[in-house]
Amino acid sequence: MSTQILIPFFITAVFLVAAGITLAYMLSPKSFNLQKQEPYECGIPTVGVTWLQFNVGYYTFALLFLIFDVETVFLFPWAVVMKQIGLVGLVEILIFFFILVLGLAYAWKKHALVWQ
Amino acid sequence: MQGVLYDFTGLIQSIDAVFRASMSDLWATVLEYAIIGIIYLVIYALIGLFLVYAERKVCAFIQVRLGPNRVGPKGFFQTIADFIKLLLKENIKIKNADGVLFNLAPFIVIVASFLTFGTVPFAKGLQGIDLNIGVFFIMAVSSMGVVGILLGGWSSNSKYSLIGAMRSGAQIVSYELSVGLSLVTMVILTGTMQLSQIIELQSDGWFIFKGHIPALISLIIMMIASTAEINRGPFDLAEAESELTAGYHTEYSGIKFAFFYLSEYMNMFVVSALVATVFFGGWMPLHIGSWQAFNHIMDFIPPIIWFILKSFALMYVIMLFKWTFPRLRIDQLLKLEWQYLLPISLFNVLLMAFVVYMKWYF
Numbered sequence: 001m002s003t004q005i006l007i008p009f010f011i012t013a014v015f016l017v018a019a020g021i022t023l024a025y026m027l028s029p030k031s032f033n034l035q036k037q038e039p040y041e042c043g044i045p046t047v048g049v050t051w052l053q054f055n056v057g058y059y060t061f062a063l064l065f066l067i068f069d070v071e072t073v074f075l076f077p078w079a080v081v082m083k084q085i086g087l088v089g090l091v092e093i094l095i096f097f098f099i100l101v102l103g104l105a106y107a108w109k110k111h112a113l114v115w116q
Numbered sequence: 117m118q119g120v121l122y123d124f125t126g127l128i129q130s131i132d133a134v135f136r137a138s139m140s141d142l143w144a145t146v147l148e149y150a151i152i153g154i155i156y157l158v159i160y161a162l163i164g165l166f167l168v169y170a171e172r173k174v175c176a177f178i179q180v181r182l183g184p185n186r187v188g189p190k191g192f193f194q195t196i197a198d199f200i201k202l203l204l205k206e207n208i209k210i211k212n213a214d215g216v217l218f219n220l221a222p223f224i225v226i227v228a229s230f231l232t233f234g235t236v237p238f239a240k241g242l243q244g245i246d247l248n249i250g251v252f253f254i255m256a257v258s259s260m261g262v263v264g265i266l267l268g269g270w271s272s273n274s275k276y277s278l279i280g281a282m283r284s285g286a287q288i289v290s291y292e293l294s295v296g297l298s299l300v301t302m303v304i305l306t307g308t309m310q311l312s313q314i315i316e317l318q319s320d321g322w323f324i325f326k327g328h329i330p331a332l333i334s335l336i337i338m339m340i341a342s343t344a345e346i347n348r349g350p351f352d353l354a355e356a357e358s359e360l361t362a363g364y365h366t367e368y369s370g371i372k373f374a375f376f377y378l379s380e381y382m383n384m385f386v387v388s389a390l391v392a393t394v395f396f397g398g399w400m401p402l403h404i405g406s407w408q409a410f411n412h413i414m415d416f417i418p419p420i421i422w423f424i425l426k427s428f429a430l431m432y433v434i435m436l437f438k439w440t441f442p443r444l445r446i447d448q449l450l451k452l453e454w455q456y457l458l459p460i461s462l463f464n465v466l467l468m469a470f471v472v473y474m475k476w477y478f
Contacts, residue, residue: 006231050273082473
């Protein structure tokens with residue numbers, strides 16, 4: 001099976017959204033109202049700019065995620081052949097995990113895994 | 117047992133042969149792609165509409181209400197009425213919002229969910245995208261959805277949306293690790309990532325039975341983590357109605373909101389289908405050891421019905437989660453993932469590797 005088959009799925013998905021938005025654009029009523037365009041803040045005008053600096057906590061989790069996600073990517077090819085390579089695979093993954101768990105333990109000790 | 121309902125490979129090959137015989141290769145390919153696109157579009161929309169209805173009925177069942185019961189028999193056409201209503205709503209352009217990104221977000225979300233939906237194996241030979249890296253492909257593409265969510269929240273120029281998007285992003289990327297690791301655990305056992313092959317390997321027993329303890333741990337982690345990854349309750353703090361009005365799609369109205377909503381429900385279907393495929397044998401019927409008569413009766417039920425039953429049963433479980441447990445706080449959410457699920461799933465990978473090395477699986 002070739003990856004060509006992704007093309008019709010991609011086109012169909014784009015078509016679905018484009019058709020939906022176009023159809024809604026043609027069918028829906030249009031009226032201009034200054035109040036209506038306000039962003040939703042419970043009827044109170046927004047104070048200041050929206051695109052402000054955000055809590056750094058989210059970014060530390062994003063960084064941690066990056067490390068472990070790359071690790072998962074590395075694990076997939078190993079997992080496919082694990083049955084065939086046997087002991088070598090087991091020992092190598094133990095070494096790999098040892099290094100990784102050291103990193104996780106360090107992050108844990110530095111309280112990077114708790115929300116602050 | 118070789119009816120057309122049991123194996124679609126022959127049917128699809130003969131349709132392909134008819135097309136290729138009657139026109140040039142290029143046109144045959146284009147026509148086939150168009151047919152695939154239309155069929156999948158229809159199924160996608162139908163399952164989406166049905167799931168929204170089912171969710172409301174399950175919710176009503178748990179809260180001892182009737183649920184939708186006016187439009188059509190037992191309120192069955194309620195979601196269609198809702199869809200038409202959403203289609204007729206005005207598309208509001210928010211002041212100072214980033215127009216391009218605001219409109220791009222539903223595209224990304226739907227493309228991600230539609231591509232993963234294409235990989236769902238409904239029956240033998242009835243699978244749109246059957247790549248040899250199937251499991252990996254689902255993981256990779258479904259994590260593209262978070263880009264759409266972040267863009268949608270960021271470009272809306274609303275603080276509610278921004279907070280919702282950030283929470284959603286942190287949650288999805290965190291729980292993706294556990295989903296990935298529990299899939300790695302199962303891939304060790306299967307030795308292949310192609311979904312159709314994974315199912316074929318389960319003809320003599322589902323992987324949940326073959327892999328016993330590590331597979332069971334992996335299943336539990338997978339159910340929890342994927343419930344969180346698709347932003348459903350009790351992990352729905354991204355759209356906590358009582359705090360953030362609606363989360364990242366607060367500013368979306370009409371049809372664009374409908375697309376976000378649809379993609380959420382379809383992600384739930386894809387997750388259930390993936391769990392059904394990897395753990396519960398996909399479209400393989402349930403067989404019990406040497407009970408010949410029982411096995412024959414089970415063989416008689418078409419695979420597509422098996423698959424639909426399994427995935428809808430899993431979806432029912434995910435729906436029950438939402439209406440049973442109270443919502444978590446963000447610190448509890450991250451603690452659950454990073455201090456419980458991640459170490460357990462790392463350990464589980466090693467356990468499964470050991471079990472496979474010792475040949476303790478069936």
